[in-house]
Amino acid sequence: MRTDDTRDDDPVAAALTEGSAYERLRVQRVSVFPWSLAEKLQRLGVVLFAFGVAVGVFAFVSPDGMNIPVDPGTVPTYTSLVALTALAMLALVALVLSILGVLREHSDSLSDERAETILVVEELCALTGFVTGGTTAAIAVGFCLVPYAGPEAVSWLVTTLERSPYAAVETAYPIVPATLTPAALLLGAVCLLAGRRWQTQ
Template sequence: MSTDDTRGEDPVAAALTEGSAYERLRVQRVSVFPWSLGEKLQWLGVVLLAFGVAVGAFAFVTPNGTTVPVDPGTVPTYTSMVALIALATLGLVALVLSILGVVRERDEPLSDERAETILVVEELCALTGFVTGGTTAAIAVTFCLVPFTGPEAVTWLATTLERSPYAAIETVYPIVPTTLATVALLLGAVCLLAGRRWQTQ
């Protein structure tokens, strides 16, 4: 097999020998999330879509006056607040990653220093999105789905937390699952499209 054929089949070798400064430095970095920028956005889109479905389902939880004292579909609850925090974190990360994609595309060819700066910010975004945002989203999804498993599970959760995540809270603006789910699904779709746009980056 010729050297050219090997490069064509091995993206790492191709990046090292023929890629831009960004591509070369990216494949050399030791990263928690070694995916390309496009792949990060696509995975973020998958997380947002799954999150949106779970939060949307929470709107259909039926209040029973005890374990779920209010209608979570119309009344803001602690669960909706946690979901809002998760959505805001994931949305901010998606925005910054998209900006990095635009900056990289606009400023090519990048110097090694500029490429390294972009990669550092990209790594911080991935850590924030998939660790902090992902953990918060997982907690919110758990809160959203527990009521469907039965009142015993809801009682156990409220007892463990020493506060019911389904209790009403006062907010300036109505934070309800349908709104959060709609935003999450739209944002997830945008992330998937943007990820395809920069899939090779």
């Protein structure tokens, strides 16, 4: 059987017998997120796109009848701060994964120890991005979408939290959806392109 056929029929066997130290160790590891680095970046890009769209629609919420005391499109709120925290976390994970992708390009010359280190950092990034960052992003998205369910939903949320996530806060910079949404969409596009690039290698 040809080498190409073996690689296509059984990529795990191909990684074990012909792959670099990185590929060989990756298929042997038990991982919470068994996706390749390229797939992690692409999924992160999808999360960022969904996050950007949800944060963007928050700018169009009308304060009238929504129990929101300010215009969230122009005034920073606690929701904006939660969204900024989520975006910063996801951006940091995307940056580290991209750096690991660059290092992986030279995986043929990596020692087993260095390949193992890259895989450990990659796993930590996935946990941070999809668990911590994903949870924070989901909370921010929930805050952004609740006003569209009506005043009763907003009142319930405020009563449950004992603090309004839509109250105005003072910030040094205008942290509003208009600034967060383009950043999230741009970063999502970069993650998708980077993931596609490394997936084709």
